[in-house]
Amino acid sequence: MPRKTPPPPGVDGIPFAHAAEREFARLLTFYGVHWQYEPTTFPLDWDDQGRVIEAFTPDFYLPDQDLYIELTTKEQRLMTAKHRKIRKAQTLHPDLKIRLLTRKDCLALARKFGWRKSTTDNPRT
Amino acid sequence: MSLYDDLEAILLDADAIQAEVRRLGERISKDFADRHPHLIGVLKGSSVFLSDLIRTLTVPVTVDYIWISPYETPTPSGVVRIRKDLDDPIEGRDVIVVEGIIDTGLTLSYLLRNFRTRNPASLKVCAFVNKRAQRIIDLSVDYVGREIPDKFVVGYGLDYRQRYRNLPVLGVLKPSALD
Secondary structure, eight states, X not given: OOOOOOOOOOOTTOOOSSHHHHHHHHHHHXXXXXXXXXXXXXXXXXXXXXOEEEEEOOSEEETTXXXXXXEOOSOGGGOHHHHHHHHHHHHHSTTOOEEEEOHHHHXXXXXXXXXXXXXXXXXOO | OOGGGGEEEEEEOHHHXXXXXXXXXXXXHHHXXXXXXXXXXXXXXXXXXXXXXXXXXXXXXXXXXXXXXXXXXXXXXXSOOEEEXXXXXXXXXXXXXXXXXXXXXXXXXXXXXXXXXXXXXXXXXXXXXXXXXXXXXXXXXXXXXXXXXXXXXXXTTBOBTTBSTTOSSEEEEOGGGOO
16 A cells, blocks of 8 residues: 655645746645745845845745755846856855756746746736 | 648657667666566657667566646645546555656656655656756756756647647757747
8 A cells, every 4th residue: 555645745835936937836736746936035245244245046846755856947148147156155165956947947847847938927916 | 731830840860769768768677677567658758768768678667657747727625637647556655757858857756756655666757858957956866867957848748739749750840830
């Protein structure tokens, strides 16, 4: 008899910043993948007083994979700052595993899983 | 109008496909020389590949299929539903899960978690094509026919909206054929 495992969380009540993030969370839940939304902020830079002046908060953490996922629907030309933050975070935290899902990746997910077109078009929900 | 008209490129023609399948069959036959592997095809994408693969195997095999509800067909619970479960138990058996394509890894990771709870003696994965660029869940794939680029491929059992499965080649679909 298959053993029961606790289900992953639902998406209700979570203030996702973007419709694509909500759809991605639904997708993970559908396939039984445990996830957390923005659970960790990584400081990237500090001022002379030691106050954090730059930080990076990946969108998702998948605890079973020990993997952070950053998801964006921005055009490639607007991605420089995002790439820089991820590189900096990985330099400061060498064990950090981050997967960046670009607009192209989101469009591929939308095509494969039948997301509504607005999911990848809307700038903000 | 031919199905080929919707392809922008052919990645593998029919001869190249059969060569890959024979290579996989030889490897699996060698690795399972003194065992009887139980092949589980993941419907629907593996159907053509599995049919060819078993005819290249020189060891005795048994075959079963599983079919799970796709994400684009919502279930009331919001989680995967098994539409067609395995016919036979896999406890104590040497299982090889056969997939047509592995991309995000979401379907396969669900199936592997499910199958592990049924206590097989061993659990391996064989995929005709592997598209690592779209991987979300990191998975170990034991037997891979071809690594493919980040393109939308169809044919040899793989579909776009249930079409193109009957193409005897593996091809890249034109962007104009995707809506």
